[in-house]
Amino acid sequence: MSHTLHDHHGGKKAVGVIGAGFAGMAASAILAYQGHQVTVFEKNDTIGGRARTFSDQGFTFDMGPSWYWMPDVYERFFGQFGHSVSDWYQLRQLDPGFAVVFPGGEVMDIPADFExxxxxxxxxETGAADKLRRFIADGEFKYETGMHDMVYKPGHSITEFMSLRLFGQALRLQVFSSFSKHARRFFKDPRLLALIEFPVLFLGAMPKDTPALYSLMNYSGLKQGTFYPMGGFGKVADTFRDIARQAGVEFRTAETVEKLETSNGKIHHIHTTSASVAADAIIGSADYRHIEDALLAPADRHYNETYWQSRTFAPSCLLFYLGVNKRIPKLRHHNLFFDQDFGLHAEEIYKDKKWPTAPLFYVCCPSVTDPSVAPEGCENLFILMPIATGLPDPEPIREHYYQILMDRLEKFAGETIRDHIVYRKSYCVSDFKNDYNAYQGNAYGLANTLRQTAVFKPKLRSPKVSNLFFAGQLTVPGPGVPPAIISGSIAAHEVLKYLNN
Incomplete structure (x- = not known):
């Protein structure tokens, strides 16, 4: 789909975009570049959505995304505007890409070199090398096909999705078969399976309920490689903002949208905390349910509460941002702690919906790669523990898990860390609700389950309000930064079709 953007014919229309995350910024840039007047409304003080940053005591923390996979998606997006990634930030390939910590403290580094x-x-595991080559080749086929044809489809209807060519592809891409069964055809060793299944756990579903299509993630992470944008993910968010601004987008931060006023099934005004703005079309890249529930009249809503309650959500998480006044030699840039039972934690996230007994967790230490994110001689830590959505998260519970995670981290590091912490902040379910109006405090949107893939996601275009379109992690194609960028692109092209009619 790398249509370079064409010159715009026809009148200039006013488009409002709700939310300045990756999806909203991507959509706004494309629409403005086509000559429309685009305004982005963002309730928070800064842009980036979940990819916001904050600085304190010489540390700069990325608040959300920290894995840079699928580099071609970013490249393709910038290419539409005559830019490449290297015009904006320096991308460094990590070696090791990441490390996995297994029971007993065994560490497996994932080398950048695939061989x-x-x-x-x-x-x-004897024979596993050839199997990995086959598994990844299959993932590459899915990536090339899925990322170039399928994923850029708006997912309006089963007929579009099932056009014969795509249906044939859907079978070959294993959209309807289970990831865990697929992985188990190749590998037996629980360590190898944990390594292969982790992107699924973190992006939201039990591996047995996730389509085998998602082995395309393994292709990206293990073969394309794991990258890091120097300066942090905030640099990537800033780039999207700057490209959008160059195209003429106006950003209005600290301005909350309070109501979308409709008549005859069409929005004509956006009411915010400080203004009322006329609009010809709207892209809602904030939380989908929040937009319908809080901003539209009941008659204009398509999905009711029963619908949302019946969905499988990707996890929420408990996060800690820590500044440490010494270096921790044992830590890599990305560290996955799989020293407990994967299956149990997954059950507790997706089935029992309770605080975990023995959680898996992830530690990001960007100061290993990037001296700019911490004062000299210090370490910047971001700790993430996936949890079920909707859990109560009072301070005593956060503190309880902080101690559990730090016990395990210190044991691994072979040194004390807690006594050296000079900055600490936690972030959890209620913060996701407050900052992003996230339904039940979800962190990653809707799970990519067999029943919620593509056409089975909430509709990209409102069936009730003709000029309202949606983007972001609750619609197609799903959670993660590259999917959010793609989602914004799809929504923008749907808006252009609508405006040009």
Whole structure:
């Protein structure tokens, strides 16, 4: 779909975009570049949505995304505007890409060199090197096909999705078969399975309920590589903002949208905390349910509460942002702590919906790669523990898990860390609700389950309000930064079709 954007014919229309996350910024840039007058309304003081940053005591923390996978999606997006990634930030490939900590403290580094990784697999399980090559080749096919044809489809109707070519592809892409069964055809060793299944756990569903299509994630992470934008993910968010601004987008931060006023099934005004603005079309890239529930009259809503309660949500998470006044040699940039039972934690997130007994967690230490995010001689830590959505998260519970995670982290590091913490902040379910109006405090949107893929996601275009379109992690194609960018692109092209009619 890399249509370069064409010159715009026809009148200039006013488009309002709600939310300045990646989806909203991507959509706004495309629409403004086509000559429309685009205003982005953002309730928070800063842009970036979940990819906001904050600084304190010399530390700069990325608040959300920290994994840079699928580099071609960013490249393709910038290419539409005659830019490349390197015009804006320096991308560094991480080696090791990440490390996985297994029970007993065994660490497996994932080398940047794919053949070295195959050799590592072979040491763990005889025959696994060839199997990994086959598994990744299959993931690459899914990536090339899925990321270029399927994922850019708006997912309006089953007929579009099932056009014969796509239906054939859907079968080959294993949209309807289970990820865990697929992985188990290749590997037996629980360590290899944990390594292969982790992107699924973090992006939201039990591996058995996730389409095998998502082995395209393994292709990206293990073969394309894991990257880091120097300066942090905030640099990537700033780039989207700057490209949008160059195209003429106006950003209005600290301005909350309070109501979308409709008549005859069409929005004509956006009412915010400080203004009333006329609009020809709207892209809602904030939380989908919040937009329908809080901003539209009941008659204009398509999905009711029963619908949302019946959905499978990707996890929420408990996060800690920590500034440490010494270096921690044992830590890599990305560290996955899989030293407890994967299956149990997954059950507790997706089935029991309770605080975990023995959680898996993730530690990001960007100061390993990037000296700009921490004062000299210090370490910047971001700790993430996936949890079920909707859990109560009072301070004593956060503190309880802080101690559990720090016990395990210190044991791994072989040194004390708690006594060296000079900055600490936690972030959890209620913060996701307050800052992003996230339904039940979800962090990653809707799970990519077999029943919620593509056409089964909430509609990109409102069936009730003709000029209201949606983007972001609750619609197609799903959670993660590249999917959010793609989602904004799809929504923008749907708006252009609507405006040009």
């Amino acid at each position: 070295a990784l195959c050799a590592r697999f072979e040491e763990i």
